[in-house]
Amino acid sequence: MNILFSHSYFLRFDPKQWKLGQPYAPLATLYAAAWLRAQGHSVSLFDPMFVSDPAAVSESIQEHRPEVFVVYDDGFNYLTKMCLTNMRDAALKMIAIAREHGCKVIVSSSDATDHCETYLRSGADFVLIGEAEQTLHELVGELRSPDFDPANIPGVAWLSDEGVKKSEPRQLLRDLDKIPFPAWDLVDVEAYRSTWLKSTGYFSLNMSTTRGCPFKCNWCAKPIYGNRYNSRSPQNVVDELVMLRQRYGFDHIWFCDDIFGLKPGWVQQFAVLVQSSGLKFRFKIQSRADLLLQDDTVQALKTAGCENVWIGAESGSQKILDAMDKGITVGQIREATATLKRHGIAPSLFIQFGYPGENAADIDNTLSMIRELLPQSIGVSVSYPLPGTVFFERVKAQLSAKANWTDSDELALMFTNTYQPSFYRQLHRYVQWYHRKNLTAAYLRNLLARPSSVSIASLRKFFAVFYYYLRTWLSGARLSLLTRKEAI
């Protein structure tokens, strides 16, 4: 069959990410396209990453004349897990256009999993639930069959006269090494490269080495893999890295796994293989504080080229970590950060404000943790209830009609909490300035200890620190005002 793939992440509809200019190609979409191509189908891609109007899909449909149009979101990228309404609207427009052109329409995304009916009533013929490559293959293979019944294919939702129907759940793929490498040839890699070079001076590609996460943080939505965790072999990953280096010459890799290298000994084997392959590259990963306490693991990460680890720290208050079922301690966050720094790897922290029960003292604990640990970067968000999570169930009764953010910078608190949503937005701004001020001040303190290393760049930082102090103070004053207003 002739299949046109797409996804619903329009970078232009996410102003913060557009400004950042660090887009990653839709990896899961490329995996699905590669899988279907390996089964003998003809595949093409309409990649809306740099497109400003969903109607542009029409041109692509006219060019490729597909029988099936598949909106297949990149479930490896946390941005798609946010289920932003800008992207949902764009997906629904593309679905309507594909239907007008007579295509069968199939959707696989976190948002479609949570809102099956919305997608099906907007024109999608099928929504794929769970890991979707094999489901898509079976579904496309059956579409022309006179005995076709979606109920016989696990992992499918469709609309019948009685409403939404779902077949039995799809089992996950276990042997990830058998999955063909993503169909990178379908992507305009140069468009990604030039955007990266313009914004950062280097080119980063994304890659996945695992699927899923076995931990149970109660606010984390895992509509595709649930709590299962499967991993590729280190050799398979290195083979793909070699191919990507030969074809695209990347400088940097983002391993987009929820948890990189969880299997015992995986990171060590990976480091040995990277070294013997002669590959030299920098990379960043996501991990947990409790997995970064062993010197040999962290040393192996460094040996392989890791320069930055993002830790889901979330809070400096043990009370809040426990309420989240995070399964880590503030002490472990402290220890993991120190271990990474000792091995020359920069730690960065994901921070979350606004979890139910968080009060002023908990927020202060988080600010103190950031000041003490001085991570290279912080990613600050507010608690965001996603369907299917324990956290969502806890606050469901308080959710208004608005249950999703419009774009990734909206940061609206959508349930009743200690403070109003405006407080958390201001807190987000404050923390960013506070962190920059603390980082720069620490840099200058180090400089004073080694005056021989003073340079023009360091002098610039010297002046910047005054600016950061001023912005932190102004931002903090606004925050106090908001706190007082709410107390009246």
Ligand code: SF4
């Ligand atoms: S460790 Fe990360 S990916 Fe896993 S459940 Fe917790 S937040 Fe989610």
